[in-house]
Structures are given as structure tokens and as C-alpha cells.
Amino acid sequence: MTPAVTTDVPRLLPRDGERIQNWRAHSAKFGRIPYRNAAGSLINDIEASGLTGRGGAAFPTYRKLAAVLEASVRKRVRPTVIANGAESEPASEKDATLLWLAPHLVLDGLQLAAEAVGAESAVLYTHAHRAGDVGARLREAIADRFDDHVAVRLAIAPPRFLAGQETALISHLDGGPAIPRFPFPRVTEQGLDGDPTLVQNAETLAHLALIARFGPGWFREIGTRREPGSFLATVRRADGRPRIMELPLGTPVPEVIGGLGQVTALLIGGYHGTWVPVARAAKLRLDNESLSSVGASVGAGILAALPGDRCGLVESARILRYLALESAGQCGPCLNGLPRMSAALTALARGRAPRGTRADLERWAGLVTGRGACHHPDGTARFVASALRTFAAELDRHGRGQCGATNAAPFLPVPQSAARTEEDWL
Amino acid sequence: MEIVGEINSSTALWYISRATGVVALLLMTAVLLLGLLVSRQGKLPGLPKFAVTGLHRNLSLIAVAFVGLHVLTAVTDGYVNIPLLSAVVPLSSPYERLWLALGAVSLDLTLAIAVTSLVRNRLRRKTWKAVHWLAYLSWPVAWLHSYGSASDLRGGWLFLLALADLLAVVVAVGWRLAAAARDVPRAERVGLIMTAVHQRGRSR
Numbered sequence: 001m002t003p004a005v006t007t008d009v010p011r012l013l014p015r016d017g018e019r020i021q022n023w024r025a026h027s028a029k030f031g032r033i034p035y036r037n038a039a040g041s042l043i044n045d046i047e048a049s050g051l052t053g054r055g056g057a058a059f060p061t062y063r064k065l066a067a068v069l070e071a072s073v074r075k076r077v078r079p080t081v082i083a084n085g086a087e088s089e090p091a092s093e094k095d096a097t098l099l100w101l102a103p104h105l106v107l108d109g110l111q112l113a114a115e116a117v118g119a120e121s122a123v124l125y126t127h128a129h130r131a132g133d134v135g136a137r138l139r140e141a142i143a144d145r146f147d148d149h150v151a152v153r154l155a156i157a158p159p160r161f162l163a164g165q166e167t168a169l170i171s172h173l174d175g176g177p178a179i180p181r182f183p184f185p186r187v188t189e190q191g192l193d194g195d196p197t198l199v200q201n202a203e204t205l206a207h208l209a210l211i212a213r214f215g216p217g218w219f220r221e222i223g224t225r226r227e228p229g230s231f232l233a234t235v236r237r238a239d240g241r242p243r244i245m246e247l248p249l250g251t252p253v254p255e256v257i258g259g260l261g262q263v264t265a266l267l268i269g270g271y272h273g274t275w276v277p278v279a280r281a282a283k284l285r286l287d288n289e290s291l292s293s294v295g296a297s298v299g300a301g302i303l304a305a306l307p308g309d310r311c312g313l314v315e316s317a318r319i320l321r322y323l324a325l326e327s328a329g330q331c332g333p334c335l336n337g338l339p340r341m342s343a344a345l346t347a348l349a350r351g352r353a354p355r356g357t358r359a360d361l362e363r364w365a366g367l368v369t370g371r372g373a374c375h376h377p378d379g380t381a382r383f384v385a386s387a388l389r390t391f392a393a394e395l396d397r398h399g400r401g402q403c404g405a406t407n408a409a410p411f412l413p414v415p416q417s418a419a420r421t422e423e424d425w426l
Numbered sequence: 427m428e429i430v431g432e433i434n435s436s437t438a439l440w441y442i443s444r445a446t447g448v449v450a451l452l453l454m455t456a457v458l459l460l461g462l463l464v465s466r467q468g469k470l471p472g473l474p475k476f477a478v479t480g481l482h483r484n485l486s487l488i489a490v491a492f493v494g495l496h497v498l499t500a501v502t503d504g505y506v507n508i509p510l511l512s513a514v515v516p517l518s519s520p521y522e523r524l525w526l527a528l529g530a531v532s533l534d535l536t537l538a539i540a541v542t543s544l545v546r547n548r549l550r551r552k553t554w555k556a557v558h559w560l561a562y563l564s565w566p567v568a569w570l571h572s573y574g575s576a577s578d579l580r581g582g583w584l585f586l587l588a589l590a591d592l593l594a595v596v597v598a599v600g601w602r603l604a605a606a607a608r609d610v611p612r613a614e615r616v617g618l619i620m621t622a623v624h625q626r627g628r629s630r
Contacts, residue, residue: 177613194550321620329615336619343623422613 003093005101007246009222009230012098012105012206019101023144026104033108033147034212035115040069042116042212049216050228051208055084055164055201056269056300058227058288061208064198067188068117071196078120080192081150082173083110085126085134085202086157086164089270090322090413091302094232095202096130097244102206103141107152109205112212114150117198122152124202125169128159158425159415161271161326165374166191166199168328177425179328180374201300203232222248227287233301238262240307240411249298250287257281257305265306265390267412269299271319272379275312275390278305295386304412311405313394316387317342317349318414323380325418328425334377337368341384351398358395362388439503444578446496448587451572453489454536455591457482458565462598466605483543490540497533525575528567535564565595 007013020026036042047062072079083106087095099106110122124142126135135156142152155173157163163178170191172178191197200208207229211219220228227249235243235256247256254260266281268274274296276284284290288297306312324338344361347353365385368377388395394404419425433441460482463470470478497513508526512519514534516527542549542557569592573579579588610618 179612325616325620327616329612335615339616339619339623342620343626346624418617419613420617422611425613 003097003234003242003244005097005244009246009248011210011230011246012203012232013101013244013246020104023104023141023146026102030105030108030209030213033111033209035112035149036212040066040116042112042208043069045211045216046116046208049211049219050226051204051211051219052227053201054203054207054231054300056272058298061200061204064188064200065113065116067186068196068198071189072118075196077195079117079196079198080121080123081110081114081117081119081198082123082125082166082169082192082200083107083202083205084164084166084169084199085124086169087127087130087300088157088159088161088164089272089300089302090161090415091236091242091267091270091304092234092300093242094234094244094301096127096134098203098206098232099126099130099134099138103138104145105206105209106202107141107145107148108212109200109207109209110152111148111150112209113198113200113205117196119198120150122150123155123173123192124152125155125157125164125173127164128156131156159417160419160425161323162328162374162376163425167374169199170197172426177422179330179425180376182373224250224287224289226289231286231298231301233286233303236304236412238305238307247286247301250285250290253281253284253286253303256286256303260305262308263305264308264310265312267302267304267306268294268296270302271323272375272383273297273299273302273386274382275306275316275386277390295382306411307407309405309407310409310411311349311394311403312387312391313345313349313398314403314405314408315411316384316391317345318410319412320345320380320384320387322414322418323376323383327376328374331372331377333368333371337364337377338380340364341368341380345384345387348395349398351401351403353399358388437505439499440505443496443499443503444576446492446499447572447576448578448584450489450492450496451568451588451591453485453492454565454568455595457486457489458561458595459598460485461561462602466602486540486543490536493533493536497529522575525571528571528574532564532568532571535560535567539564562599569595 005013007015014020020029043062043065046065051061052058053061068079085095085099110124114122124138126138135154138154158178160178162168162180163172165180166187168178168180170187171181173192187197187199189196223229230246230248233245233247235245237257238259245256260278260282263278265278266276268276268291274294276294276296280294286298291297306315321342324342327334327338329335341361341364344357348357361384365381369381370378397404460478464479464482467475469475501508501510501513506521508519508521512526512530514530516530517523519526538557539561542554546554573588578584
């Protein structure tokens with residue numbers, strides 16, 4: 001069930017891809033959980049380490065920890081900690097792989113984060129499609145541990161693109177549909193049951209567990225000065241197979257992709273990410289400082305190289321159709337805008353678009369941006385705008401009824417089942 | 427009331443109370459109609475949506491002010507004996523016991539709606555909404571109180587006005603229910619729009 005794993009940085013993932021499923025083996029390798037016995041002392045180490053969230057937003061981890069601690073002291077309630085392994089992005093497999101290969105590292109991080117903010121309950125959230133393998137293993141792993149201070153509950157995210165968004169996740173755990181709400185009040189103030197809640201990506205917690213053991217100095221040994229440490233990437237080279245790689249931040253793109261000769265463009269950051277022409281991508285490094293020059297970010301570490309025999313326009317239209325269908329249907333601009341954008345890009349890809357369709361699409365991308373409760377319209381608009389830029393030559397070709405692709409098989413993974421009823425969001 | 431005497435210092439309060447009562451009923455009707463419109467995110471000709479909401483809010487404050495004036499003048503006036511307590515406690519007034527009880531109930535409900543709306547930021551949305559729903563109870567009770575306790579409303583132009591209020595509210599609530607029945611459940615909206623726009627693209 002595990003994709004190929006390669007790592008030159010054996011921090012989170014074992015070098016040979018062997019699972020450290022067993023609690024004894026894990027303890028033998030990493031030692032026992034280094035509890036600090038004082039709420040908050042770990043937060044200083046995390047601040048010094050420069051660890052940021054690995055779920056996509058790259059928010060400084062210590063600030064969330066501090067905010068939850070402060071809010072729970074002020075409100076005199078015990079917060080909840082949630083390890084987010086929902087990984088609802090179809091192109092990503094790094095969290096499922098981490099939870100499969102090194103579950104105890106994430107669970108250690110969950111315990112340490114719970115201690116740091118004074119939490120009395122913890123949740124581990126995983127994707128519905130991985131409930132059978134990863135979920136079952138996690139249940140075993142949780143039962144296997146004997147040094148936990150707080151009980152960990154396993155929760156299963158419905159297979160919806162937005163289900164991993166932190167407010168959607170909390171709505172789901174509260175018994176509602178997994179749809180996002182406006183970000184305010186922050187979940188660090190009012191999350192699960194209305195109490196302060198810490199939501200951290202599963203990988204972030206694994207890093208936290210290592211920093212607690214080896215210190216912030218060790219964490220900063222790799223990566224860049226501004227963006228220290230390593231991250232897990234889901235990399236698709238021209239063969240299309242996902243590879244999970246642990247990379248130092250700042251790794252040059254060509255080192256990761258290899259054989260850029262057969263590649264036309266790179267998708268950086270997943271389906272809310274950015275298409276970049278290969279010539280520009282070859283000069284980039286995988287850190288936000290470098291990627292921001294092309295409007296991209298490391299995000300959740302998704303990197304896909306589009307092979308020369310495929311059509312980027314057709315791929316983008318397929319992905320946009322999926323994104324439109326995954327709109328929660330709450331906010332007008334997203335509900336009305338995304339389907340129209342999808343129809344327009346599909347028409348452009350089929351070479352049957354009336355004049356002005358491209359201009360409409362660009363205008364709509366601008367109109368939906370910043371106008372949703374969550375960032376679904378923004379991320380989708382960014383993806384579409386980058387596709388129109390990167391595949392401009394292909395657009396012209398399609399306008400003349402031609403296509404540069406010789407291989408019509410779909411390249412990037414797109415789930416086929418869309419939500420039809422409220423049940424599909426529960 | 428058959429007494430159609432002249433307005434002087436001893437009858438002024440009584441007339442003010444009757445007049446403000448009529449205006450309060452009109453305002454409450456307008457507020458309810460606007461509230462129904464706001465709940466469906468409807469528009470008024472020439473007004474943006476936020477202005478409809480603003481109108482609903484501001485008019486409701488004016489309505490509360492008129493209700494307050496109506497109650498205070500009725501209590502202060504010495505022509506009939508209405509204790510201050512009877513303004514809020516049902517069935518405690520020696521004068522028009524039943525009809526004033528309806529007034530008290532409506533006032534209590536109105537105050538609950540007004541207060542929760544003023545502190546809406548501090549409440550959970552569910553709580554605020556649950557209290558706000560009491561408007562559907564408060565208005566008919568207020569209408570019955572008006573009709574029952576004021577002989578002014580039982581005939582002539584004011585009767586037609588009261589009837590028009592009732593009719594407008596019945597029609598508006600009917601419209602609101604019919605609109606809600608046509609609602610597409612959230613989870614099904616995107617699918618419908620997708621099918622529609624993709625088919626339109628294909629037929630070209």
C-alpha cells in the first residue's frame with residue numbers, strides 16, 4: 001500500500017522504508033517520550049527551531065501552541081489537540097505514508113503537544129480511503145503504547161477535498177458536515193465544542209516529537225536559515241508514480257525531479273497550487289522564499305512533473321472539474337463561479353470555446369478570489385490562472401483544433417466520486 | 427371607545443397611548459415583513475441587500491421605541507388603572523385583563539428579541555436565531571392585543587388597516603414558506619449548476 005519512499009534525510013522516515021510499527025522498536029530507536037512536566041516549556045524550543053506547519057500554510061507552530069495555551073488559561077478550559085492526517089488533497093500521500101511507516105512519531109508529537117498546551121483529549125484524523133490500512137494500523141499502534149498521558153481517539157475524514165481544512169474538521173468532529181466556516185473566531189479560540197483547539201498536521205507533530213528529543217539546533221542543521229528543517233514531499237516524475245521523499249527545505253527542483261528533459265511543466269503545491277513552465281522551475285529551490293518568485297509555495301509538499309506527451313490543458317480541465325464539484329456549496333462566488341470556470345476551461349480544452357471564453361475565465365478567476373469563507377475559490381483561481389499562463393501556447397493550438405499531446409491517458413489522480421447528498425459530507 | 431372628546435391635559439396621555447399603539451403595530455408589521463425578506467436574502471427595488479438588513483434593524487428600534495411610549499403612556503394615564511407591572515406580567519391588569527395580557531406577552535417577547543439582537547456578538551448564532559424566531563409569535567399576539575383592546579380598530583379605516591397588516595403578513599409568510607420549500611439542499615447545489623453549465627457548453 002505504500003508508495004516508493006526515498007530519503008537522504010532519515011529523520012521522519014526510516015531510510016530503508018521499513019515500518020517502525022512496534023512501540024518497542026520505536027522506543028529503542030528514539031527513546032521514551034521526553035515529557036517536560038511543565039506546560040509551555042516545549043513551546044520555547046519549538047520557537048527556536050523555526051518549525052512551521054507542514055499542512056500547507058507554513059504557519060509558525062509555536063504561535064499556535066502559545067495561542068491555544070493562552071486562550072485555555074484565560075477561559076479556564078482544557079483544550080483539545082488534533083493531529084490532522086486527513087490529507088484530503090488527492091495528489092498527496094505523505095501523511096498516510098508517515099502514519100503507516102512511523103505512527104509512533106506522530107503519536108509522540110500529539111502527546112507532547114497536548115502536554116505543552118495542557119490538553120486533556122486528543123484526536124488523530126485520517127482519510128476515509130485509508131481507514132482500512134492506515135486506520136487499522138493506527139488503532140493497533142494506539143493500543144500498543146503505554147506511556148500516553150491523554151487518550152487518543154481516531155477519527156475518519158470523509159473523502160471530500162475540503163474535509164481536512166481545520167474548521168471543516170472541527171465541524172465534522174462536532175457531528176456536522178465536514179465543511180469549512182469563516183476563519184474567525186480562530187479555532188485556537190473556539191474550536192471543538194467551542195473550546196480552544198490545537199490543529200496540527202500529522203507531519204508537523206512528528207517534527208515536534210524529534211525537536212523535543214534532539215533540540216532546536218539539531219532541527220536547524222538542514223534546510224535554509226529562514227526555513228529550517230526537512231519536509232515530506234509527494235513527488236510524481238514523468239512515470240506518474242508517487243514517490244514520498246524527505247527533503248531539506250531549499251533543495252533544488254532538478255535534484256528532486258531528475259530528467260527534466262521529458263517534462264513540459266511542474267505543478268507545485270497541489271491542486272490549489274501553481275503550474276510553472278519547466279525552464280523556470282529548473283531554477284527554483286523548494287522553499288517559500290524561492291517559490292514565491294513564481295507565485296508558488298511549498299504547501300503540503302506536492303510536486304508533479306507533467307511529461308511531454310500529455311496535455312497540460314486537458315489535465316487542468318480535469319482537475320478544475322473536480323475542484324468545482326468539491327465546492328461546499330455555501331458561498332455564492334464559489335458555488336456559481338467554479339462550475340462556470342470549469343465549463344469554460346473544458347470548452348477551451350475541447351477547442352469549442354466561443355470567442356472571449358479565455359477572457360471570461362481570467363475575469364471569473366479574479367472575481368471569486370477572496371470571496372469565500374475558506375480559500376477554496378482562491379486556491380482554485382490561482383491554479384486556473386497559472387494553467388492559462390503556463391499552457392498559453394497549448395491554448396492557441398487547441399483554438400485551432402489541435403493538441404500537442406500524444407497520450408490521452410489521465411496523468412494526475414482525480415477521484416471520480418463527487419458528493420451528491422449531505423451524507424457524503426458526514 | 428365612544429368618548430371622542432377634545433384633547434386636553436387630562437386626555438392627552440390616553441390619546442397618545444392609542445395613537446402610538448397603532449403606529450407600533452404598523453412598524454412591527456413592517457419590521458416583520460422586512461425580516462422575512464432578509465431571511466431569504468431578498469432585495470427591495472433600488473436598495474442593496476445590506477440596506478434592507480439595515481432598514482430592518484433600524485425600523486425595529488423605532489418600533490420598540492413606539493411600543494415603549496405606548497406602554498408608558500397607558501400606564502401613566504389615570505383614566506383607566508393599569509399598574510406598571512401589568513405591562514410585563516400577563517393577566518395582572520384589572521382593566522381589560524385578557525387583552526392586556528396579550529400585550530404583556532408580546533412586549534416580553536419583543537424585549538427578548540431586541541435585547542438578544544443588541545448583544546448578538548456575544549451570543550452563539552443558534553441562540554440568537556432561536557430567540558429571533560419568537561417574532562412569529564410576538565406579532566400575532568400583538569395584533570390580537572391591538573384588535574381586542576382597542577375599539578378604534580374594530581371599524582372604519584383603522585379596521586381596514588389592521589386587516590391589511592394581517593393580510594400582508596399572511597401573504598409574506600406564505601411566500602417565505604414556498605421559497606424555503608424550493609430550496610436545494612446545500613450538498614446538491616453544485617451538482618445541479620455543474621450539469622447546467624457543462625450542458626450549455628456542449629450544446630454550442
